Amino acid sequence: MLSEYLNALFFIFVAEMGDKTQILAMMFATKYKMSKVLLGVLIGSFLNHGIAVLFGFLIGGLIPGSTLQIIAGCAFIFFALWGLKEDDDEEDEQGAKKLGPVFTVAAAFFIGELGDKTQLTAITLSADADFPILVLLGTVSGMLLTSSIGIFVGSKIGDKIPELALKLISYGVFLTCGIVKLKGALPKHYINFYSVSVFFLVIGVFTGLLLKAILEKRKRGEKSLYLKTASSLQEYMKQMKENIDEICLGECQCGKCLGEACVIGYTKEIIQEGMEEEAVSLEEHHPLDESSKEKDFDTMKLLDSLVCTIQYLLDNYKDEHKRNIADAIRNNLELALFDEALDFNGDKKAYLNLIKEKDISMWEILLKSLQPK
Numbered sequence: 001m002l003s004e005y006l007n008a009l010f011f012i013f014v015a016e017m018g019d020k021t022q023i024l025a026m027m028f029a030t031k032y033k034m035s036k037v038l039l040g041v042l043i044g045s046f047l048n049h050g051i052a053v054l055f056g057f058l059i060g061g062l063i064p065g066s067t068l069q070i071i072a073g074c075a076f077i078f079f080a081l082w083g084l085k086e087d088d089d090e091e092d093e094q095g096a097k098k099l100g101p102v103f104t105v106a107a108a109f110f111i112g113e114l115g116d117k118t119q120l121t122a123i124t125l126s127a128d129a130d131f132p133i134l135v136l137l138g139t140v141s142g143m144l145l146t147s148s149i150g151i152f153v154g155s156k157i158g159d160k161i162p163e164l165a166l167k168l169i170s171y172g173v174f175l176t177c178g179i180v181k182l183k184g185a186l187p188k189h190y191i192n193f194y195s196v197s198v199f200f201l202v203i204g205v206f207t208g209l210l211l212k213a214i215l216e217k218r219k220r221g222e223k224s225l226y227l228k229t230a231s232s233l234q235e236y237m238k239q240m241k242e243n244i245d246e247i248c249l250g251e252c253q254c255g256k257c258l259g260e261a262c263v264i265g266y267t268k269e270i271i272q273e274g275m276e277e278e279a280v281s282l283e284e285h286h287p288l289d290e291s292s293k294e295k296d297f298d299t300m301k302l303l304d305s306l307v308c309t310i311q312y313l314l315d316n317y318k319d320e321h322k323r324n325i326a327d328a329i330r331n332n333l334e335l336a337l338f339d340e341a342l343d344f345n346g347d348k349k350a351y352l353n354l355i356k357e358k359d360i361s362m363w364e365i366l367l368k369s370l371q372p373k
Helices: 002-016 020-029 034-060 065-082 101-112 117-127 132-160 163-185 193-219 225-247 250-254 263-276 290-294 299-316 320-338 348-358 360-369
Strands: none
Touching (some): 002 117, 002 132, 020 034, 020 101, 034 101, 034 132, 065 117, 065 163, 163 193, 225 263, 299 320, 299 348, 299 360
């Protein structure tokens, strides 16, 4: 009984490591709190795989056991090859702003996994299962596990993730299981030197073609969507945190830490909150201590951080969540530089004109830094 749950968890876990599920989870984690992303994954996967398990269970009673084993073996071999296929560089965020985070993620996972190899794997596993509900729980657990790992690992090591190794491991597991199932289910007279030779020749050709496509893409210096997303998430999590940590004077130079009452301490809090929450609200924080704006922060580092923030805003201005966080950080940097927060509505030229009125030398630095390269 437990073996059906563990088998389902294992196969989904192997199938989805480095695949579309983790890409979706990483992308949504740049916008929403991790707990909401995982709740959405749970709902979407449960509905998607629930349909698959029900379908598999129903057809399982209509097809002889040996035939099911042959179908399952062929399916696993197909999944092995499918796992080597490069994902299309697309991002599906349809209706994201209207449904709210949980239902947005749930809808994306439900729709995104329709007809995908995880849904087909769920059908295959449930077709000859004695306890299909355990198969469902196992497949959903596998989705949650891969999504959690994707978010965590993506935030830590970014584009250093060994994607090709993950694909090859998945390929090896599914291919081996498929061969074992076929060997046990096919009539003995079908298994001979010639049939086995042709089988491995065909598998070898398809494997070679798929690996060639992957390696050629790597040779051209192109990143897969998985690596792009991991890198983007890593940058999102770390970039401003590192900048602000460098600007912070520390208690040795600054004296007693004012925490959220300090313009830089408050910025640290915003960054941390932005990593965990859906939105950042300025009204929720304590008023700033006016003396913190007069501290001897490194002007060039503040300007560098402001340049990064403005560029980030220009690239992500339509994303309300990212804009809220970046605007809050921008306001604090402006307070430290100009003693007041400035308006920014996505118009770089208008914003630079405001800077020019405040400080011509800083305007020149920002103008040069924000020029297209």
